[in-house]
Amino acid sequence: MERVFKPKLFSVIGKDYFKTQFTKDLFSGIIVGIVALPLAIAFAVASGVSPDKGLVTAVVAGFIISFLGGSRVQIGGPTGAFIVIVYGIIEQYGVDGLIIATVLAGLILIGFGLLRLGTLLKFIPYPLVVGFTSGIALVIFSTQIKDALGLNIDKVPSAFIAKWSVYFSSLDTINPAAVIITLATILISVYFKRITTKIPGSFVAIILVTVVVAVLKIPVTTIESFFGEIPSNFSVSVPHIDQIGFYIAPALTIALLGGIESLLSAVVADGMIGGNHRSNTELIAQGIANVVTPFFGGIPATGAIARTATNVKNGGRTPVAGMIHALTLLLIMLFFGKWAKLIPMSCLAGILIVVSYNMSEWRNFVSILKAPFFDRAILLTTFLLTVLVDLTVAIEVGVVMASFLFMKRMSDAAQKVEFEVDSDLVEQYPDIPKEISIYEISGPFFFASAKEYSAVIKQLGLRSKVMIIRMRHVPFIDSTGLNNLKDTIKTLQNFNVKVVLSGVRKEVYADLERCGVDKLIGKENILPSFDLALDRAKGLIG
Numbered sequence: 426m427e428r429v430f431k432p433k434l435f436s437v438i439g440k441d442y443f444k445t446q447f448t449k450d451l452f453s454g455i456i457v458g459i460v461a462l463p464l465a466i467a468f469a470v471a472s473g474v475s476p477d478k479g480l481v482t483a484v485v486a487g488f489i490i491s492f493l494g495g496s497r498v499q500i501g502g503p504t505g506a507f508i509v510i511v512y513g514i515i516e517q518y519g520v521d522g523l524i525i526a527t528v529l530a531g532l533i534l535i536g537f538g539l540l541r542l543g544t545l546l547k548f549i550p551y552p553l554v555v556g557f558t559s560g561i562a563l564v565i566f567s568t569q570i571k572d573a574l575g576l577n578i579d580k581v582p583s584a585f586i587a588k589w590s591v592y593f594s595s596l597d598t599i600n601p602a603a604v605i606i607t608l609a610t611i612l613i614s615v616y617f618k619r620i621t622t623k624i625p626g627s628f629v630a631i632i633l634v635t636v637v638v639a640v641l642k643i644p645v646t647t648i649e650s651f652f653g654e655i656p657s658n659f660s661v662s663v664p665h666i667d668q669i670g671f672y673i674a675p676a677l678t679i680a681l682l683g684g685i686e687s688l689l690s691a692v693v694a695d696g697m698i699g700g701n702h703r704s705n706t707e708l709i710a711q712g713i714a715n716v717v718t719p720f721f722g723g724i725p726a727t728g729a730i731a732r733t734a735t736n737v738k739n740g741g742r743t744p745v746a747g748m749i750h751a752l753t754l755l756l757i758m759l760f761f762g763k764w765a766k767l768i769p770m771s772c773l774a775g776i777l778i779v780v781s782y783n784m785s786e787w788r789n790f791v792s793i794l795k796a797p798f799f800d801r802a803i804l805l806t807t808f809l810l811t812v813l814v815d816l817t818v819a820i821e822v823g824v825v826m827a828s829f830l831f832m833k834r835m836s837d838a839a840q841k842v843e844f845e846v847d848s849d850l851v852e853q854y855p856d857i858p859k860e861i862s863i864y865e866i867s868g869p870f871f872f873a874s875a876k877e878y879s880a881v882i883k884q885l886g887l888r889s890k891v892m893i894i895r896m897r898h899v900p901f902i903d904s905t906g907l908n909n910l911k912d913t914i915k916t917l918q919n920f921n922v923k924v925v926l927s928g929v930r931k932e933v934y935a936d937l938e939r940c941g942v943d944k945l946i947g948k949e950n951i952l953p954s955f956d957l958a959l960d961r962a963k964g965l966i967g
Contacts, residue, residue: 429539429705432493434744446742453741454749457500460625460735461487461750462757464780466648466765467773468503469724471568472511474520475652476765477758478722479503481659484755486714486726491747493713495706496691498698500732500747501714505780506686507679507725509564509816514675516583521664522672524719529669529676531715534684534708543704549685550830552796552804553823555789557682560811560819562784565777572774573607575600575645585812603645603771610634610775625735627776634772635764648773649766657762659721678817679715683727687711690728697737731783799830832873854959860966861959862889867898872905879909886917886924891962895955897928907940914945923965926951927958 461483469479483502490501514523537543567585570592571578577598582588610630617626638645648655691702707728714726736746793804803826810819857863862885866878886892902910914924924946929937934951937943943951952958 429541430709431495431703431706432710432744433495433497433703433706434492437497437743438745442743447745449740450743450746451749453736453739454746455753456623456739457732457736457741457746457750458753458757459628461500461502461729461732461754463625463627463631463773463776464729464732465503465754466768467776467780468505468508470648470652470770470773471505471508471565471777472503472724473515474511474523474724475655476648476768477655477657477762478724480754480758480762481721482718482723482726484751484758485721485723486718487754488748488751489714489717490710490726490728491744491751493706493710494744494747495703495708495710496694496728496733497700497702497743498694498733498736498741498746499687499691499702499707499728499744500736500750501687501711501726501728502732503724504686504727504729505565505777505784506558506561506682507727508568509561509811510675510678510682511724512568513583513815518672518675522675523724524662524664525666525669526672526675526679527719527723527725528716529672530679530683530725531712531717533676533680534712534715536712537680537684538705538708538712541705543684543688543708549824550800550803550827552793552800553807553820553827554685554689555786555793556804556807556823557811557816557819559785559787559790560808561816562781562786563812565781565784569774569777569781572646572770573603573778575603575771600645600771602643603769606634606638606643606645606769606771607775607778610772611779614776614779622738627779630776631768631772635768638769638772639767643769646770647766648768648770651770652766655762655766657759661720662722663720674817678820679725680712681820682816683711683715683725684708686730687728690730690733693730694733694737697734698742799826799833803827803830857959858963858966860890861893861962862886862891863893863895865895865898868900870896870899870902870906870910872903875903875906875909878906879913882913883916886913886922887920889922891923891925891965892917893925893927893955893958893962895927895958896930896933897955899930899933902933902936907936907942911940911942911945914942918945923962924950925958925962925965927955928953 465479465483466476469476487500487502490499494501511523514526518526564585567588570576571581576592576595578591578595582591613630613633614626617629637643687707688704691704691707694700695702711727718726736750790804793800803823806826807819807823810822864882864885868874870878882892882894917924926946929951937951950961952961
């Protein structure tokens with residue numbers, strides 16, 4: 426069995442690396458570091474923490490994720506998806522609560538990786554992912570209206586409807602200068618790529634707008650007037666731990682969202698480079714990053730799709746590019762961080778409005794609205810809960826709904842194949858005695874389908890003297906299925922109906938043995954093929 430933790434860095438660096446690839450990784454890492462600068466600051470500010478915490482996250486977590494991760498090109502750091510979660514945790518539990526929840530989330534992610542659950546996280550239903558991603562995008566957009574319009578509001582409510590109610594009641598305090606800065610930032614961020622794609626528009630916008638505001642002394646709120654000085658050094662902080670159980674729910678939300686986003690990003694990157702990431706290694710690396718980073722003042726981190734794509738497009742092909750991206754940000758923070766305090770809040774709002782639009786996936790949202798009813802229900806429920814209630818609740822309810830949807834579809838599939846086998850058997854075995862009933866179970870015999878299967882077996886079996894149950898297409902049977910099968914067999918036996926099983930797979934037979942079904946019907950009545958089972962059934966009717 427392949428090792429569960431095997432970082433890509435140590436697999437892709439060969440003896441010719443510095444001759445063939447290092448220069449490309451160096452260039453790409455510097456570019457991605459520049460791209461990440463405004464995003465790291467903006468995500469931190471929108472999350473309710475100081476800008477330096479976003480930079481610390483991008484440096485520490487970004488380096489660890491690349492150094493230990495399971496993807497060749499994944500870039501880690503703070504992302505827009507975490508804004509809503511971080512803001513809510515700080516509001517409810519404070520900064521210490523955020524540190525504890527993030528560390529716990531890291532430990533959960535490490536556990537996911539060690540248990541080899543990386544593959545399972547890829548099976549989160551697409552409508553659920555689009556639902557909470559679109560919901561997060563709308564929430565991020567709504568949090569930026571105050572700074573985008575320069576509204577004079579002391580405290581913005583956290584609830585979505587209450588927030589917009591306050592915005593509308595404060596429209597008379599709009600600052601025209603802030604509105605112009607926001608629009609200029611959006612236009613530069615979106616259209617600068619027509620000039621060149623080598624330098625990100627958001628970086629150009631933040632430099633130009635900050636210089637103009639500082640030189641002309643335009644009266645708008647800046648990072649300095651809102652947060653004060655930006656530290657250019659690292660400090661270690663240890664939280665006061667009390668009632669750790671309070672933080673399990675937010676920690677699980679951080680872990681699930683971080684794991685899903687990270688693996689989605691890695692899958693997208695694989696498609697761009699023709700690679701194959703190691704999902705469990707990636708989860709463990711993400712976990713380690715989230716355990717370590719909070720002690721340096723950082724916030725939750727995960728794989729960032731936009732920065733990963735930028736890395737690929739600029740020639741990055743090994744984890745070295747991601748490590749250089751982190752070192753680039755470190756140098757910027759140490760030597761140029763003092764200038765970041767001059768950035769206008771409305772400029773960051775413009776950048777985040779562009780980010781929220783790119784996150785919204787509105788085209789995919791509209792396409793899913795044309796999908797089957799249950800997909801639409803999952804999409805809209807997750808979306809509305811994310812916006813109106815809480816992302817934690819949205820993910821929990823969405824996963825439960827998706828599970829019920831899966832069970833219903835499996836149950837429907839089981840009912841559709843109830844009587845399909847009979848006509849084929851009549852042609853293939855025209856001499857089957859009328860005293861023998863035959864039923865084939867198609868698919869897993871588990872809690873979602875056990876009741877339907879058992880009801881049909883009982884219905885058919887009571888008409889005959891011998892009941893043959895074909896199980897060649899049963900990949901597994903759970904405890905509910907075993908219990909229902911035993912009860913059904915006992916009911917048939919009470920009416921003197923013999924039961925014969927055919928085509929039982931090895932792993933299913935082991936479960937039947939463990940549950941005592943083999944003793945209940947007799948091992949001689951469990952046959953490997955239908956022909957042998959039919960001969961046995963004929964013998965049982967004399």
